Amino acid sequence: MRERLQKMLERKVSEFVGEKKTRDENIIRKKEAMSKRNADIVRTYAVGKISKAETKDGFRHLYYNVHLKHLIKQGDFFYVEEELQRRKASFAKNELYEDMEIPVDFTLKKREKYTLEADRNPVGERYSYDRLKVVQYAERWWNDYNPAYQKFEVDCTNYVSQCIHAGGAPMRGYPNRSKGWWYRNKNWSFSWSVAHALKNYLQNSTAGLRAREVQEPQELQLGDVICYDFQGDGRFDHNTVVTGKDAYGMPLVNAHTYNSRMRYWAYEDSSAYTPNIQYKMFHIIDDGS
Structure with a gap:
């Protein structure tokens, strides 16, 4: 079971940095902020790890940490920004229903x-x-x-x-x-x-x-x-x-x-x-x- 959940998470993380990444609100906000300073995310690397899994109300919820590395370009200047996000992905019948960042209080x-x-x-x-x-x-x-x-x-x-x-x-x-x-x-x-x-x-x-x-x-x-x-x-x-x-x-x-x-x-x-x-x-x- 744990291995299957980890594979689901790996697929989710792959989508996070692949073609579907523009649907993620965090990436959208970051790209908008970058454009104001003439910067762009050249590439994002992500590694996810499950911290908790639970079934509730017909959904399988995965709580996970994702370590993101963004390669950022500003003109001829490059640097790497890193962040750790705590997120929750909810699946119904092995299909992703919702993925969201868990807000900090x-x-x-x-x-x-x-x-x-x-x-x-x-x-x-x-x-x-x-x-x-x-x-x-x-x-x-x-x-x-x-x-x-x-x-x-x-x-x-x-x-x-x-x-x-x-x-x-x-x-x-x-x-x-x-x-x-x-x-x-x-x-x-x-x-x-x-x-x-x-x-x-x-x-x-x-x-x-x-x-x-x-x-x-x-x-x-x-x-x-x-x-x-x-x-x-x-x-x-x-x-x-x-x-x-x-x-x-x-x-x-x-x-x-x-x-x-x-x-x-x-x-x-x-x-x-x-x-x-x-x-x-x-x-x-x-x-x-």
Whole structure:
């Protein structure tokens, strides 16, 4: 049974990157976003793996992860974007009835109540920020999880915090979860793991890890951070780290939750995207530069 289901999935994945791929909403959104920046997907490779199978209401449902690699061309510039999607394919009498991406609930962390305390007497701590180490860490763990840290269901901010720390950004505030930015002994500050809390911290910190908000994505450098408010309601849902630039100097980012690497910063191809999206862009301060 498992082998037959895997063959059904392999046929589905083959269609995903073959003649039927233009019917997939994710590919349609991505192609539309690409055309705005004079880019094109030259080729897409996909590998799928079943995570769960169930029969319900007369349908056979396959829950699966698909690892996508897109070869992207911008003029004479080529790069590879990768992403991991969680999807569900429903079959009736061995014929595909529906295939859909399982949306991410970025609101999970909104249930966690927290306050961010300001430092009354901040003590400056100079540090050098190694942007190459940030990128190296982001690339190593973009589709994996460092066992030295807790893994979260909504893991984007935890991943970005790890990347920033790998670059040399100092922790402070332990053991107060509402203060500073830190991770220690399987415990962590709200700013380490909650998207909105990290945005607030970067916006207001005057000691330890510090950042400067910029208005244009071209101003960002490798190792900088972008925060996303998908609904435009003032509560930020998602964070990414800059790991590259495209042919026009626009940021490409890595992220967790829906794991991705070298993704175009604006997220217009995401199922979470809405026309109300708001961004906050932060340049991490480097005292050594």
